[in-house]
Amino acid sequence: MSTVDPGEATKLWLLWKRAYEMVRAAVIADMTAASGLSEAELSVLVHLHESGGVLRQNALAAALGWDRTRLSHLLTRMEKRDYIARGKVANGVEVTLRPAGRRTIDASVPALSAATRRHLLDRLGPDGTNALKDIVERLLSSEDGR
Amino acid sequence: MSTVDPGEATKLWLLWKRAYEMVRAAVIADMTAASGLSEAELSVLVHLHESGGVLRQNALAAALGWDRTRLSHLLTRMEKRDYIARGKVANGVEVTLRPAGRRTIDASVPALSAATRRHLLDRLGPDGTNALKDIVERLLSSEDGR
DNA sequence: AGGGTGGTGTTGACATGTCAACAGTGGATC
DNA sequence: GATCCACTGTTGACATGTCAACACCACCCT
Numbered sequence: 001m002s003t004v005d006p007g008e009a010t011k012l013w014l015l016w017k018r019a020y021e022m023v024r025a026a027v028i029a030d031m032t033a034a035s036g037l038s039e040a041e042l043s044v045l046v047h048l049h050e051s052g053g054v055l056r057q058n059a060l061a062a063a064l065g066w067d068r069t070r071l072s073h074l075l076t077r078m079e080k081r082d083y084i085a086r087g088k089v090a091n092g093v094e095v096t097l098r099p100a101g102r103r104t105i106d107a108s109v110p111a112l113s114a115a116t117r118r119h120l121l122d123r124l125g126p127d128g129t130n131a132l133k134d135i136v137e138r139l140l141s142s143e144d145g146r
Numbered sequence: 147m148s149t150v151d152p153g154e155a156t157k158l159w160l161l162w163k164r165a166y167e168m169v170r171a172a173v174i175a176d177m178t179a180a181s182g183l184s185e186a187e188l189s190v191l192v193h194l195h196e197s198g199g200v201l202r203q204n205a206l207a208a209a210l211g212w213d214r215t216r217l218s219h220l221l222t223r224m225e226k227r228d229y230i231a232r233g234k235v236a237n238g239v240e241v242t243l244r245p246a247g248r249r250t251i252d253a254s255v256p257a258l259s260a261a262t263r264r265h266l267l268d269r270l271g272p273d274g275t276n277a278l279k280d281i282v283e284r285l286l287s288s289e290d291g292r
Numbered sequence: 293a294g295g296g297t298g299g300t301g302t303t304g305a306c307a308t309g310t311c312a313a314c315a316g317t318g319g320a321t322c
Numbered sequence: 323g324a325t326c327c328a329c330t331g332t333t334g335a336c337a338t339g340t341c342a343a344c345a346c347c348a349c350c351c352t
Contacts, residue, residue, distance in 0.1 A: 069303090072302060072303085092301075
């Protein structure tokens, strides 16, 4: 037999991807319909908001687990739409949530909440939700190799 | 209070995303280093392979849960590299795994297996792995809204 | 002062994904 | 058999992400 069997590990990997992407697509569709925000933009706004509206660009990238470049490009786009502003600071750049951004996020968080509940929590049930929480924590706490 | 609290559901959503993307990045990095294949290309090859090397383009898109357009573009690229071939058939297009594709996949599946084990299974432990399996199945079986 | 050096952010070229419009094809239905 | 219709796939414009190279700056060191 010259061909390789994907094996258990790979199968779980593929299924996980499939499930994640399915839920993600559903949530994003709902959310986007309600706010016109892309997933990435929403993440930025949420994190900014949770941090009081101001963050070092650096810290933002870390909080999101993103690449510097990606964030830079996205912020450039968001700046043009006046969601955020950038200003030079000590050693780096400070990102500030602007009124338009705040308004948009206020409008879309409820939609996101509802979408998550509908597409994730309701499908999992209370015990499934707890199990997922557990799994996520385990994964995030083992963030060794970065 | 004019600002909105993200709430429980949203928090779980953000954490899940974070965990998924972290593991994904690690797995892909390992896998790409070993094979030069992108994640999407690998998915296509794996599914093709599991189906005996031939599939309707249509069925492939469904199996992957992808958009027609995306698959079309990707297949065009993969065709140029001779990983696959396309041929007209009854009502649609048939995709065939070519030797170069088969060779590449044979070379990268072991790497993928190892990467999944290292970054996912080992971090979760046996019980965590089972819990994840359970969750994934629950989500996939509720694939109503498509 | 004169150089390193590490950390931060930007830029431009390129790869990839998304969206909307289109083209072909194989039945239904009259 | 003509017309309509749903299904399948392609195309091109555009949005987004990735990569490598660069610029800037604070700090250290001598």
